[in-house]
Amino acid sequence: MQKFGGSSKRRASSVAVPVEQVMLVDGQGQRLDVDALVETLRKEPQRILADDEVGLVLYVGDLNLYTLKPTESGEFLAAPVTEISRPRFSGRMLRKQIGATVLSVTADAVFVVRDGDVLKKVRAEKLEPGMVLASGEKVYR
Amino acid sequence: MTFRNELERKCFEAAKRALGGGVVIEHNRTIQIERALFPEVASFKGPPSKEIDVLVAEVLDRPKIVLLVSCKFLSRRAEPAHVQEWCAVVQAMNKYSDGTLYLGLVVSPTGFTSGCEAWATSHNLGIVPPIKGRSLVFAEDTVLRMFERVLVALRTRLRLRSDDFGSAPAFFDFVCRFVADFEGHEEATAGGRYFVMPKGWVSSFGEMYSAVGGGLIEDLRAVEDGTVMMLVGGSALRFNGARVEFGEYSSTDASTAATARCGKNLDMEPCTLEFIKSLVVGKAVTSAADFGDFVEFGLDRRLNLGLHRLGFHLISTEEPIEDHRL
Numbered sequence: 001m002q003k004f005g006g007s008s009k010r011r012a013s014s015v016a017v018p019v020e021q022v023m024l025v026d027g028q029g030q031r032l033d034v035d036a037l038v039e040t041l042r043k044e045p046q047r048i049l050a051d052d053e054v055g056l057v058l059y060v061g062d063l064n065l066y067t068l069k070p071t072e073s074g075e076f077l078a079a080p081v082t083e084i085s086r087p088r089f090s091g092r093m094l095r096k097q098i099g100a101t102v103l104s105v106t107a108d109a110v111f112v113v114r115d116g117d118v119l120k121k122v123r124a125e126k127l128e129p130g131m132v133l134a135s136g137e138k139v140y141r
Numbered sequence: 142m143t144f145r146n147e148l149e150r151k152c153f154e155a156a157k158r159a160l161g162g163g164v165v166i167e168h169n170r171t172i173q174i175e176r177a178l179f180p181e182v183a184s185f186k187g188p189p190s191k192e193i194d195v196l197v198a199e200v201l202d203r204p205k206i207v208l209l210v211s212c213k214f215l216s217r218r219a220e221p222a223h224v225q226e227w228c229a230v231v232q233a234m235n236k237y238s239d240g241t242l243y244l245g246l247v248v249s250p251t252g253f254t255s256g257c258e259a260w261a262t263s264h265n266l267g268i269v270p271p272i273k274g275r276s277l278v279f280a281e282d283t284v285l286r287m288f289e290r291v292l293v294a295l296r297t298r299l300r301l302r303s304d305d306f307g308s309a310p311a312f313f314d315f316v317c318r319f320v321a322d323f324e325g326h327e328e329a330t331a332g333g334r335y336f337v338m339p340k341g342w343v344s345s346f347g348e349m350y351s352a353v354g355g356g357l358i359e360d361l362r363a364v365e366d367g368t369v370m371m372l373v374g375g376s377a378l379r380f381n382g383a384r385v386e387f388g389e390y391s392s393t394d395a396s397t398a399a400t401a402r403c404g405k406n407l408d409m410e411p412c413t414l415e416f417i418k419s420l421v422v423g424k425a426v427t428s429a430a431d432f433g434d435f436v437e438f439g440l441d442r443r444l445n446l447g448l449h450r451l452g453f454h455l456i457s458t459e460e461p462i463e464d465h466r467l
Contacts, residue, residue, distance in 0.1 A: 059298060
């Protein structure tokens, strides 16, 4: 496991919405745009492990990617990623405005929000106006 | 090939579809290990001999990887003993393997009790359906789709990399990732209205808009029992009053052309399809709304184009209304 700090800018998915809002970094700790990465990699058919009614799963085990999991101390733990999964439906959908972006997310999608000096995980259905994400973006509605 | 029950037959057919050859069902099979040079083997092979029903699938040739599937046709949820039994089988096969990696999977359409997960995790066994989540019981058809999805993914995955499934809980996690996506899928897609063409996958309003939003209108057509909005690039949206279908549209669609009933402005003054097309072709889709009887698309933030079962309407959204009648 590796530790990384840094921001967590995110954007809406063009098609599917991950159950958990994935924060992905490369081997140097640089944040990656998951949607752009998925769109690029889905053009390589050998990486597609599943692309069906349920969703898309891509193999990324050879790309030295890590997913960031926030800890209570405010740091991120990085775990290697072998697959990226984009389920097409993973539950009830909600519309949220975060920063300037209005996006559809599943009710059980997890966001990391600031709570004083620490970070905590909040499901989309419990996300309230005024909360600030780990990335610094504010929740408006 | 004979089958113990209907579940076994369906699992076999799913495995054949997913993997092609190399799939067999064996009943009352006495376990035969690959190496018999160790002292423990005597006790393992001694009475009572271990007989199992197993679906054997050769997933990869080099290195040789074999999947051993136990199909549990039970009236209630599988219990830890069922998983433990398969743990023992797979463990024994791997312990005395001569280079082959055996992976174990238990399929139980009625689900698993909570004690099963610990055994499956620690012994690197896949279980279908997943034990986590809100929905612990899935329809049998859904469970079979999960099973087939896992097999298709497993075959592709092992061709890319095969050296990391040997240690727990890598294979358990892999299977879990592929079946967990079914969680919430059925409830989210219940009462399907949106469908992706040509595969007929159930979809949603959000996905529909992702597919057509920003697209430029190339043509409008009235077909038998529906209307079609063609977009530049070969995609289209078809509406028939009950279903909204979008995606790739075949120009050889068998639907015959029909006469469209068209209206313009808020009072739905009759007009021709050619009139509407003259104003909307080349315009970008900038918004969408589903009103049940019709679906409506905003175009260039100036026009609203409605698709009905039997025709189209077009309204200007610019103010004041009277000065912007079409």
